[in-house]
Amino acid sequence: MTTVALKPATMAQALTRAMRDAMAADPTVHVMGEDVGTLGGVFRVTDGLAKEFGEDRCTDTPLAEAGILGTAVGMAMYGLRPVVEMQFDAFAYPAFEQLISHVARMRNRTRGAMPLPITVRVPYGGGIGGVEHHSDSSEAYYMATPGLHVVTPATVADAYGLLRAAIASDDPVVFLEPKRLYWSKDSWNPDRPTDVEPIGRAVVRRSGRSATLITYGPSVPVCLEAAEAAQAEGWDLEVVDLRSLVPFDDETVCASVRRTGRAVVVHESGGYGGPGGEIAARVTERCFHHLEAPVLRVAGFDIPYPPPMLERHHLPGVDRILDAVGRLQWEAEG
Amino acid sequence: MTVMEQRGAYRPSPPPAWQPRTDPAPLLPDAEPYRVLGTETAAKADPGLLRRLYAELVRGRRYNTQATALTKQGRLAVYPSSTGQEACEVAAALVLEDRDWLFPSYRDTLAAVARGLDPVQALTLLRGDWHTGYDPREHRVAPLCTPLATQLPHAVGLAHAARLKGDDVVALAMVGDGGSSEGDFHEALNFAAVWQAPVVFLVQNNGFAISVPLAKQTAAPSLAHKAVGYGMPGRLVDGNDAAAVHEVLAAAVRRAREGGGPTLVEAITYRVEAHTNADDATRYRGDAEVETWRQHDPIALLEHELTTRGLLDDDAIQAARDAAETMAADLRERMNQDPELDPMDLFAHVYAEPTPQLREQQAQLRAELAAEQEGAH
Ligand SMILES: Cc1ncc(C[n+]2csc(CCOP(=O)(O)OP(=O)(O)O)c2C)c(N)n1
Numbered sequence: 019m020t021t022v023a024l025k026p027a028t029m030a031q032a033l034t035r036a037m038r039d040a041m042a043a044d045p046t047v048h049v050m051g052e053d054v055g056t057l058g059g060v061f062r063v064t065d066g067l068a069k070e071f072g073e074d075r076c077t078d079t080p081l082a083e084a085g086i087l088g089t090a091v092g093m094a095m096y097g098l099r100p101v102v103e104m105q106f107d108a109f110a111y112p113a114f115e116q117l118i119s120h121v122a123r124m125r126n127r128t129r130g131a132m133p134l135p136i137t138v139r140v141p142y143g144g145g146i147g148g149v150e151h152h153s154d155s156s157e158a159y160y161m162a163t164p165g166l167h168v169v170t171p172a173t174v175a176d177a178y179g180l181l182r183a184a185i186a187s188d189d190p191v192v193f194l195e196p197k198r199l200y201w202s203k204d205s206w207n208p209d210r211p212t213d214v215e216p217i218g219r220a221v222v223r224r225s226g227r228s229a230t231l232i233t234y235g236p237s238v239p240v241c242l243e244a245a246e247a248a249q250a251e252g253w254d255l256e257v258v259d260l261r262s263l264v265p266f267d268d269e270t271v272c273a274s275v276r277r278t279g280r281a282v283v284v285h286e287s288g289g290y291g292g293p294g295g296e297i298a299a300r301v302t303e304r305c306f307h308h309l310e311a312p313v314l315r316v317a318g319f320d321i322p323y324p325p326p327m328l329e330r331h332h333l334p335g336v337d338r339i340l341d342a343v344g345r346l347q348w349e350a351e352g
Numbered sequence: 353m354t355v356m357e358q359r360g361a362y363r364p365s366p367p368p369a370w371q372p373r374t375d376p377a378p379l380l381p382d383a384e385p386y387r388v389l390g391t392e393t394a395a396k397a398d399p400g401l402l403r404r405l406y407a408e409l410v411r412g413r414r415y416n417t418q419a420t421a422l423t424k425q426g427r428l429a430v431y432p433s434s435t436g437q438e439a440c441e442v443a444a445a446l447v448l449e450d451r452d453w454l455f456p457s458y459r460d461t462l463a464a465v466a467r468g469l470d471p472v473q474a475l476t477l478l479r480g481d482w483h484t485g486y487d488p489r490e491h492r493v494a495p496l497c498t499p500l501a502t503q504l505p506h507a508v509g510l511a512h513a514a515r516l517k518g519d520d521v522v523a524l525a526m527v528g529d530g531g532s533s534e535g536d537f538h539e540a541l542n543f544a545a546v547w548q549a550p551v552v553f554l555v556q557n558n559g560f561a562i563s564v565p566l567a568k569q570t571a572a573p574s575l576a577h578k579a580v581g582y583g584m585p586g587r588l589v590d591g592n593d594a595a596a597v598h599e600v601l602a603a604a605v606r607r608a609r610e611g612g613g614p615t616l617v618e619a620i621t622y623r624v625e626a627h628t629n630a631d632d633a634t635r636y637r638g639d640a641e642v643e644t645w646r647q648h649d650p651i652a653l654l655e656h657e658l659t660t661r662g663l664l665d666d667d668a669i670q671a672a673r674d675a676a677e678t679m680a681a682d683l684r685e686r687m688n689q690d691p692e693l694d695p696m697d698l699f700a701h702v703y704a705e706p707t708p709q710l711r712e713q714q715a716q717l718r719a720e721l722a723a724e725q726e727g728a729h
Contacts, residue, residue, distance in 0.1 A: 052530075056636045057563035078564045080533035081500060109499060112535060147429050150483040151498040290709060319713045321702050326429050326480035331695045331717060338720070 051103030108151035122165030155287030172238035174204035196236035229280035289317030311348030381576035414676035436624035504540030530561020550608035579616035591619030
């Protein structure tokens, strides 16, 4: 039996390592974006790549998101695998035209002749005290666009594995990086190839019997914390980390909900028209006869992301989750 | 073989009716940035204006150092300093009439303050208690804009609307060298020129967009050259020469007000501090370069001019410093008080009338806060 060397690493380091390994393995992988070269990105996620692979493969672009993604389309048309960094969630919006009109539908409109293997990395979400436009959760926009994979890791190992998978994918992947988890540490073995996860599988992070918390990205640790706290109230909560919003792992999610009979969807982005609505509907459609209560949602409020001094009131925290869990006692309430 | 591929066969010539819309010659910027301080022209400058610029520069510098200090105390979430760029900030504000509008970028707090905004309100975005701390209509200053270049088309639209209404209002829009690469920059300039909108675009070329130097941003001879293609004049000015920036902007504003259309002004300056307090500038530039620019300091340049010409004595210098110190002390004191926040504001300003769903969420938060209060007692 071989012992595996586990080392503590941050999510940011795992992401860097994923790009580095992908670039080393495949010369068509190119990283590009604002400040990704010399500076190593404002979050240092591309640190060292320009030095190791040269500026042609890790390129500081002019400051123009539509241009960055638009040129990535052309590069992918010519056989490269661009990995594009959008500096912050809300600064990806200028690139939406390219993303929605071209990246997402090139395969479809060319009857499969021209797939676009582009990875769009987007640091997203709040909780870091950022000023306006630095904390948006834009996953619902991406989810609503057919042709895109939408992936978001919550652990260091997944950050590596899922990013490797995203870069290897022959389809465009919007890779949402929960920026408040960038510095979260975990013991991780960077050398185990099985860490490369296929996109589209959810995972049960904590098993339990009384209800399922369905969540992803930055809300995963919050749900795990809530599950611990709920024990005191006699709740044994299961936590499902979706990891991939598109494709959606109905199987894992429904298996869990059928076991527990109750579910709460938790995410930061607004509830109305948000990812939770879709997830709750799917679960209800598939598990209706197993449900003891309606599928509830705990989401951010339906407001523009608030200024840093007020964000704690907006972000779904442990208390709000526990409150929803309490409301799952549907029968008792009659 | 197409015509295009036959060597010498393709001779571009304008179609018969083609007329250049404007003579490009007066649109082209000068090869050298325009300077006033230290040249003959300085003698023609209005001493009163120069002294006013000086006092504002000194106050602006002090504002920058004070705001930076406030980040260290955790009073500001972040501060993008404009130290070294004060001449651009101040001139942009002073060149406008009350009825005109300023469209600042996120770095241009100082321009907003020089225009008369309460220094504390101007910092609201960066402190983090709200996204904009002032009513844009009151001072005719648009919200400090974080997404780059997106304020430029707004400036064009506002100026256009004012003209449609018959008001002689000018909009001055500020953007960085990096922001000039965004599509919005192109679209704004194009609209402005086609509509002959009374707008002045001021690009503060401070050398870097975070870590990316100008050479990686553009291959144009200068950013001012970009104007020509849109059919508007481009002007290149020494951005650390307050008198020159003021003169060039004033001419552009006058031109816009008189119906002459937009102008693109590129001010060559330098960001002496890091991008923000959170940035490590040593990763992408050397001390020597920064030092060279420190030698070309906008305050020192103007002070030298004024003192050698006997327009500023020690007392006047001291008075400017004292005024700046008073402003800084007041800023410090007021920023050291916790802002009063009402979490209910989260729901108050999303729509003119909160939706039923927002009212529900408001009630939910109110209950949570009440429970929190109770738990605390
Ligand atoms: C659309 C958009 N993309 C990216 C950013 C992130 N960002 C903030 S400031 C900055 C650099 C701006 O450089 P420049 O325009 O030269 O202005 P300066 O900071 O030098 O004043 C970047 C990339 C942003 N604010 N908006």
